[in-house]
Amino acid sequence: MNRNIFVLIVVIIVVFGMLVAARRLKREQASGPTLNGQVKGAPAPDFTLPTIDGKPVKLSDLRGKAVLLNFWATWCGPCKVEIPWFTELQQQYGSQGLVIVGVSMDDDPKKDVPKFEQEMKIDYPVLVGNESVAELYGGVEGLPVTFYIGRDGKIVKKVVGLVSHSEIEDGIKEALAKPSNSSERASSNQHFPAATAVAH
């Protein structure tokens, strides 16, 4: 009898451990610490997400570039206002090291996004978002949410909701002004493979 109780307790502990591990594993599919509280200056949580056509993209591979990370959805009106500005700003500042990355939070991005991409003439990579990555970035319930990430991989600014073209441009300039950390991956001259794949 005592032996059975002991086994039962061990099983409960093991199962509890599995539960905790499963949650952690799920969160770490998008690795790095979750953004809580102070966002400015915090390292941008790393993640790997696929593009609409299935190519994996890792955020940390863009280290050395200034990244505008924009969470959006096709059903989001204000997002639709910003997207042509992003396209224009990518062309304007791309040569200076800007990479704009869209993260679609649509329920079925593979169905909804390609047509939208064509209609809106999006020429920067759009990734298939998920709740884990959204949670890493502090939850993105209201869209759009935009993170400006400096060349050093640290967040310069977080903006929730639609803002003016000039405010977006100011955020980009701020991100571009951040020098890249010399000890970081020297990828500033590398092109973002997914970006080129999607751009065409």
Add this chain to the structure above:
Amino acid sequence: MRPVFAVVLALSFSGVLSAQDTLPLAKVQRVTVAPVSTVQVRPGSSAPVRMTFRVMPGFHINSNKPSSELLIPTAVKFEVPNDISIGKVEYPAGKEYSFSFSPGEKLAVYSGEFAVKALVIATKEAPRGRFRVRGALKYQACDNRACYPPATVPVEFNVSVGKPAPKSVRRNPAQSPHIHK
């Protein structure tokens, strides 16, 4: 002891699986529904129902016919008991709205209070009694700067099926007044 052990083990593993399926984002309700009056209907006939919704101040939701096919229309769906069905659902027209920074793009939205009307139909065979109709309004809300994921608000009402209509005795069949001229 062994059956207890097995049950605990099974429940624990199901806990692991369900924890992996849960979504972390909390849903905030931006539309509320007013209590709906009981619908009185006779077997073989229909009666209207009016559902009044309120969009929280500062928010708007797409109308049933939004200006773009990419936008999610507001729509109500019902689960009806046997012998009850819902006929045509009528939605109000949306009000014109534009986001700041994009005054040229006009959207058709609901804000404040709006009502959706529908027809409740009882079959000829519907028994007398009270039925519960359950439904949900699907909507997608925005404020003037941001949009929020699609959500649903439950809507429920009672349908009271009365006696069948008495068979009319045709003493004076309806006549056109012209006949008397």
